[in-house]
Amino acid sequence: MSDQDTPQATPNPRTAAPSDPEPSGPRLSRRRLFGVAGAGVALAGVGAAAGYAAGSSAGSAAARDGVVAFRGDRQAGIITPAQGRLHFVALDVTTPDPAAVRRLLQRWTLAAERMTAGLETTEGGAVGGNVQAPPADTGEALGLAASSLTLTFGIGASLFAKLGLDAQRPAALADLPAFTGDKLDPARSGGDLCIQACADDPQVAVHAVRNLVRMGFGTTSVRWSQLGFGRTSSTSTAQTTPRNLFGFKDGTNNLKAEEPAELDRHVWVQPGDGPDWMAGGSYLVARRIRMHIEIWDRTSLSEQEIIVGRTKGEGAPLGRAAEFDTADFSAKGADGEPVIATEAHIRLASAESLGGVKILRRGYNFVDGTDGQGHLDAGLFFIAFVRDPATQFVPMQRALSTKDVMMEYLEHTGSAVFACPPGLGPGSYWGQALFDA
Amino acid sequence: MSRRSAAVLLTTGVAAVLAGCTSTAPPASDAANAPIEVRAGDTSCELAKAEAPAGTISFAVTNTGSKVTEFYLYGTGDRIMGEVENIGPGLTRPLIVEVPDGGTYTTACKPGMAGDGIRAPFTVTGTATRSVDDNAKLAEAAAGYQRYVTSQIEALVAKNQEFVDAVKGGQVEQAKALFPISRTYWERIEPVAESFGDIDPKIDGREDDEREPGVAFTGYHRLEKDLWVDGLQADSPAMADQLQADILDLQNRVRTVELTPVQLANGAKELLDEVATGKITGEEDRYSHTDLYDFKANVEGSQAAVAALRPVIDEKDPQLGPTLDQRFAAVEALLETYRAGDGFVLYTQLTPEDVKKMADAVDALGEPVSQVAGTVTA
Numbered sequence: 001m002s003d004q005d006t007p008q009a010t011p012n013p014r015t016a017a018p019s020d021p022e023p024s025g026p027r028l029s030r031r032r033l034f035g036v037a038g039a040g041v042a043l044a045g046v047g048a049a050a051g052y053a054a055g056s057s058a059g060s061a062a063a064r065d066g067v068v069a070f071r072g073d074r075q076a077g078i079i080t081p082a083q084g085r086l087h088f089v090a091l092d093v094t095t096p097d098p099a100a101v102r103r104l105l106q107r108w109t110l111a112a113e114r115m116t117a118g119l120e121t122t123e124g125g126a127v128g129g130n131v132q133a134p135p136a137d138t139g140e141a142l143g144l145a146a147s148s149l150t151l152t153f154g155i156g157a158s159l160f161a162k163l164g165l166d167a168q169r170p171a172a173l174a175d176l177p178a179f180t181g182d183k184l185d186p187a188r189s190g191g192d193l194c195i196q197a198c199a200d201d202p203q204v205a206v207h208a209v210r211n212l213v214r215m216g217f218g219t220t221s222v223r224w225s226q227l228g229f230g231r232t233s234s235t236s237t238a239q240t241t242p243r244n245l246f247g248f249k250d251g252t253n254n255l256k257a258e259e260p261a262e263l264d265r266h267v268w269v270q271p272g273d274g275p276d277w278m279a280g281g282s283y284l285v286a287r288r289i290r291m292h293i294e295i296w297d298r299t300s301l302s303e304q305e306i307i308v309g310r311t312k313g314e315g316a317p318l319g320r321a322a323e324f325d326t327a328d329f330s331a332k333g334a335d336g337e338p339v340i341a342t343e344a345h346i347r348l349a350s351a352e353s354l355g356g357v358k359i360l361r362r363g364y365n366f367v368d369g370t371d372g373q374g375h376l377d378a379g380l381f382f383i384a385f386v387r388d389p390a391t392q393f394v395p396m397q398r399a400l401s402t403k404d405v406m407m408e409y410l411e412h413t414g415s416a417v418f419a420c421p422p423g424l425g426p427g428s429y430w431g432q433a434l435f436d437a
Numbered sequence: 438m439s440r441r442s443a444a445v446l447l448t449t450g451v452a453a454v455l456a457g458c459t460s461t462a463p464p465a466s467d468a469a470n471a472p473i474e475v476r477a478g479d480t481s482c483e484l485a486k487a488e489a490p491a492g493t494i495s496f497a498v499t500n501t502g503s504k505v506t507e508f509y510l511y512g513t514g515d516r517i518m519g520e521v522e523n524i525g526p527g528l529t530r531p532l533i534v535e536v537p538d539g540g541t542y543t544t545a546c547k548p549g550m551a552g553d554g555i556r557a558p559f560t561v562t563g564t565a566t567r568s569v570d571d572n573a574k575l576a577e578a579a580a581g582y583q584r585y586v587t588s589q590i591e592a593l594v595a596k597n598q599e600f601v602d603a604v605k606g607g608q609v610e611q612a613k614a615l616f617p618i619s620r621t622y623w624e625r626i627e628p629v630a631e632s633f634g635d636i637d638p639k640i641d642g643r644e645d646d647e648r649e650p651g652v653a654f655t656g657y658h659r660l661e662k663d664l665w666v667d668g669l670q671a672d673s674p675a676m677a678d679q680l681q682a683d684i685l686d687l688q689n690r691v692r693t694v695e696l697t698p699v700q701l702a703n704g705a706k707e708l709l710d711e712v713a714t715g716k717i718t719g720e721e722d723r724y725s726h727t728d729l730y731d732f733k734a735n736v737e738g739s740q741a742a743v744a745a746l747r748p749v750i751d752e753k754d755p756q757l758g759p760t761l762d763q764r765f766a767a768v769e770a771l772l773e774t775y776r777a778g779d780g781f782v783l784y785t786q787l788t789p790e791d792v793k794k795m796a797d798a799v800d801a802l803g804e805p806v807s808q809v810a811g812t813v814t815a
Binding site for chain 2: 094129130132133134214217218219221
């Protein structure tokens with residue numbers, strides 16, 4: 001695809017396919033606006049039409065028609081109630097030319113905003129164009145709803161040197177130290193850029209990533225990519241706690257969208273933390289954690305619960321009755337031993353053990369076929385959003401990697417850290433604040 | 438390609454326009470258009486003048502030698518602007534070419550109708566008003582590419598004969614050296630050969646391809662396996678002769694093929710698809726590992742097809758051409774880093790990182806090339 005695509009004249013929004021029920025009024029008006037907006041004005045026009053959310057994007061997340069606002073103070077896809085499906089991609093920039101990257105980011109932003117609104121990458125992109133040309137939109141999302149699609153953009157440390165932007169690199173955006181037991185595969189780690197696509201429908205998430213990857217050929221190249229089929233945490237009190245592939249509820253004590261003060265303290269980069277372009281953003285830590293589920297499945301229920309520190313059924317802290325009961329780490333049993341073992345997962349990962357450290361988890365279960373030895377290549381694609389990886393994720397992972405008995409069943413096979421800038425105002429594009437800085 | 442078959446190439450409606458654009462019909466009796474005399478001998482190629490104003494340029498080519506000859510006018514990168522073929526001894530044939538842009542061109546007489554010919558620079562001055570419409574430009578693009586195909590097959594016939602002779606003479610090292618060279622001409626135009634469903638499997642089939650019962654594994658890759666793995670077999674000479682016969686069959690059939698601009702653009706894309714799925718994976722030349730020669734040839738063939746369409750591309754989308762230039766250049770610069778002598782390192786010498794870099798470069802090129810068909814028909 002060349003740099004000069006413009007939307008086709010024929011209106012053919014994805015959601016207008018015959019099988020799709022007619023959307024409600026507000027959406028129609030947005031669609032009409034897309035129909036008349038040329039490429040040059042679309043950046044500004046679309047933002048206004050989509051109802052620029054001046055406040056948190058979480059508030060509008062559960063909009064009636066499944067459209068999560070693309071623009072706002074914060075990027076969507078962080079405290080947005082975690083959708084069920086993930087397609088995550090890390091890309092390397094293949095050009096030393098910052099202007100080429102900037103052009104791609106502008107094109108990406110236009111397409112991303114359209115796709116999150118349930119539209120094709122360009123007007124009529126899938127089937128409305130010249131039949132002799134490959135369609136601008138790949139088409140597999142035709143007829144599918146917006147499906148709460150969020151596209152969250154991040155920048156890896158390696159990008160800065162590549163484009164001569166070292167002066168703008170945040171100190172907090174550093175490679176993670178090696179942790180005990182890491183078995184990191186370079187082909188599943190790092191990356192100059194990332195796009196996290198989350199949606200209720202996996203095909204919508206895959207469609208988004210695929211089309212953005214395609215637009216990037218010549219400027220970016222896929223470094224690695226990960227599908228996730230089920231969320232492993234809740235990011236809103238409105239959500240129930242899901243289970244990971246060990247069968248346990250995961251992320252019960254996760255930070256939630258409804259705790260703005262806690263989010264400012266632990267998730268959102270504050271003014272003065274680093275370069276101005278990151279204020280209001282967050283650092284994304286990704287870890288591909290292979291779970292040896294076959295071994296885990298041979299472990300007694302009692303041992304599983306001791307390792308985790310919670311009951312498997314209710315998810316209550318051991319010694320308590322209900323999931324959201326506060327864990328009592330000082331309680332001792334009749335034998336004088338702690339009810340929640342000293343090396344239980346929830347104790348090691350707790351704010352109490354880590355000097356008050358908390359993180360926002362947003363991970364997904366995955367199964368990537370088999371390992372060729374008769375086992376499922378399954379696990380948890382861990383995603384956390386933090387204000388500073390070095391003071392939040394690193395001490396937590398250090399404690400877990402050296403003490404957590406669960407590590408016997410885990411293997412960290414991929415790792416990456418990305419700086420996710422703050423949300424987009426009307427007319428702005430991904431990474432603009434960095435490039436303009 | 439004969440003049441007559443050039444007309445057959447063109448779809449109705451386009452043909453008439455082309456006839457006025459590059460034609461062997463007698464020129465209008467306009468003094469400014471007086472034909473430039475060309476005396477084409479067996480060892481010489483004399484033009485009455487080597488300069489003409491932009492616009493319609495006429496030549497009158499007289500064969501003063503003893504061999505059947507041809508006359509060409511080439512643009513940059515050997516893009517064929519016009520040509521007249523099959524001029525018998527003593528005959529004079531006209532050539533009228535539309536050259537809208539000034540610059541340095543190249544003339545060539547080809548006594549014996551083979552090789553690069555006897556060449557000389559030819560200067561076109563000024564710029565003509567672009568009177569030709571889109572259809573004429575598209576028709577010229579198709580005709581120009583057709584001439585490229587013809588020239589490549591000529592070279593293929595000659596070079597493959599050397600390869601065949603080496604195989605038949607039991608000169609294994611010589612045959613191994615000629616194998617990737619002969620294939621270069623083949624790989625540049627393979628999509629055209631693929632348009633004849635039965636020729637490509639015979640010439641370029643792989644051992645594990647599915648075949649009709651009774652159809653043998655023949656062609657380049659059978660000989661490749663003999664040369665690199667099994668040693669020459671009792672039927673290797675017969676296989677070599679069969680390969681040459683199939684290539685001559687291709688040459689005959691190409692004379693009548695009709696290529697549309699869309700096919701041309703899609704051919705450019707398919708050549709890169711070939712690279713992405715066959716060469717970058719090392720599947721094509723699995724015994725000799727000379728895949729990078731094929732890689733290079735596919736890219737050159739793709740570039741030739743795009744070059745033929747370039748005037749139309751530039752008119753429809755001024756940004757696509759420079760993008761294509763840049764991406765083609767990036768692939769070629771990358772390939773140059775894998776040079777070994779006159780050829781390339783073997784596929785087995787590549788690291789996974791090398792292959793990833795190549796895949797990135799081909800992906801980067803494949804996207805804009807995939808836009809060409811839509812652009813030229815927009």
